[in-house]
Amino acid sequence: MKDSVLGIDIGGSHMTAALVNLETRSLLQGTLCREAVNSNDTADNILACWCKIINQVFDGAKVTEKHIGIAMPGPFDYQNGISLIQDQEKFRTLYQLNLKQELAARLHIQPFQIRFLNDAAGFLQGEVFGGAARGGKQVIGLTLGTGLGSAFLDNGIAEDAALWQSPFKGGIAEDFLSTRWFIHRYFQCTGKVIQGVKVLAALGEECTEKSLIFNEFGDTLAEFLSPFIIARQADVVVLGGNIANAHPYFLPSLKAKLQENNIDIAIxxxxxxxxxxxxxxxxxWESLHQS
Structure with missing residues (x-):
C-alpha cells in the first residue's frame, strides 16, 4: 500500500492513529485506534505506549513501506523532531528528546520515515487536504472550544498562527472566543451558571439570552477575523471545535458583520x-502518491 500513510494525533491525554489513503484522502476503514496515554509518565513509558499503538495499526494492514506523520502540540522543533515542552502539565519528561530517533529505533525504521506537524496546523491541513476547505489557497482555520486554536494556510502549507494570545478588547482573543466567555456572559445576563455551549444551544427559543449571546459571539468573531482576512487575502475560513457545532446560532451574525465590513468570504x-x-x-507525505 504505497499510497497509505500512518497519521497520528497526539493529545494531552490520548493518541489517535489510523492509516490514511492519500489517493482518496480518507481513513482506511477499520484502522482507527484511539487509546489513553499518561502524558505525565516517564519518557520510556510514553514512547512504549505510542509504539504499541503504532504497531497495532501497522500490524492490522498490509503496509509495505512505513511512513508516519505526527500532529504534535508545541513548543516543538518540528523539522528535527525534538520536544521543547517543559512548562506545561504534559510531556515534560520528553523535553529535549529527539523523538524521531527514539521512535525510529523502537519501530525499527529510519528517522526520515517520520515527520512532525503542529497539531493546530494539522487540523487545518487535514480540512484543506480532505475536508471542508478542500482546494482552498489562502485559508484561516480556527478551533473554538476550551481554548482558541488557529492556523494559516499559505501555498499549501499550514502553520500554527497562535492567535489565541492576540491583544483584543482589552484582553486577549481567547478571553472572548472560547467556552469560558459563554459561561461568563450567560452568568452576566441571567445570574445563573451554565456548563457550556452545548447546553446553551439546547435551550428553547423562549430563552431570549440564547440568541443575544450567540449573536454577540458572531459579531465578536467577525470583528476579530476581519483584519486577518484582509491582511492575508484569505479565500476561506474554516471553523472547528466544540463551539463550531453550534454554528446555526452564530453563523448568521458572523456573516452579516463581515459583510458590513465589506468582506465576502466562504465560511x-x-x-x-x-x-x-x-x-x-x-x-x-502527499508526494508519495504523486511520485
Missing part, C-alpha cells in the same frame, strides 16, 4: 472533526 464548518489533525499529518 466553512469543519467536516473531519477528531480525525482532521491525523489526516493533516499524513498529508505531509
Amino acid at each position: 466553512k464548518i469543519a467536516e473531519l472533526q477528531e480525525v482532521a489533525s491525523l489526516i493533516g499529518a499524513a498529508s505531509c
